[in-house]
Amino acid sequence: MSTRVLSFLNQWRGTAKEAFENVSTVAKFLCLLHVTDRYIISSTHVQGPSMLPTLNLTGDVILAEHLSHRFGKIGLGDVVLVRSPRDPKRMVTKRILGLEGDRLTFSADPLVGDSSVSVVIPKGHVWIQGDNLYASTDSRHFGPIPYSLIEGKALLRVWPPEYFGSLR
Numbered sequence: 355m356s357t358r359v360l361s362f363l364n365q366w367r368g369t370a371k372e373a374f375e376n377v378s379t380v381a382k383f384l385c386l387l388h389v390t391d392r393y394i395i396s397s398t399h400v401q402g403p404s405m406l407p408t409l410n411l412t413g414d415v416i417l418a419e420h421l422s423h424r425f426g427k428i429g430l431g432d433v434v435l436v437r438s439p440r441d442p443k444r445m446v447t448k449r450i451l452g453l454e455g456d457r458l459t460f461s462a463d464p465l466v467g468d469s470s471v472s473v474v475i476p477k478g479h480v481w482i483q484g485d486n487l488y489a490s491t492d493s494r495h496f497g498p499i500p501y502s503l504i505e506g507k508a509l510l511r512v513w514p515p516e517y518f519g520s521l522r
Contacts, residue, residue, distance in 0.1 A: 395419045397512065398435060400447045404484030408433070408521055409447065415513035416521065418506035433508040433521045436482060439496050445505060448492055452481030460494055473498070
């Protein structure tokens with residue numbers, strides 16, 4: 355009886371080894387894909403009115419890299435992906451308009467009047483705003499955001515094809 359079992363196991367040994375190697379290769383690929391998407395570069399679907407006219411209301415797909423902000427290479431005018439300070443489950447896309455130490459004066463509510471407010475951006479924070487001042491919830495509403503909420507920097511728009519290219 356044991357000879358038959360050993361014979362049977364030897365018969366399937368090569369197949370089991372090959373299956374394990376294939377599963378191992380797929381697992382390594384999926385890990386690499388995850389690391390690339392989370393920490394190097396990813397595509398993101400962005401929609402809504404806050405970045406009009408730079409981004410379309412109906413949605414654009416952009417490539418965002420996730421390295422610059424880790425090395426302090428984010429600057430004025432960059433479009434960034436930010437974890438929302440009001441809802442940490444949401445990502446928002448805004449433009450950086452102020453860095454730590456900058457003094458900004460902005461219209462408190464452009465729909466109501468011309469009253470303005472001045473702020474100095476504290477250390478470790480940035481000022482973000484949507485390009486559409488009339489339909490954007492941004493630093494004018496929640497103040498400067500901690501640098502740590504920045505998740506990535508938008509590189510270029512990849513969809514729709516007729517708008518392929520830079521976001522500047």
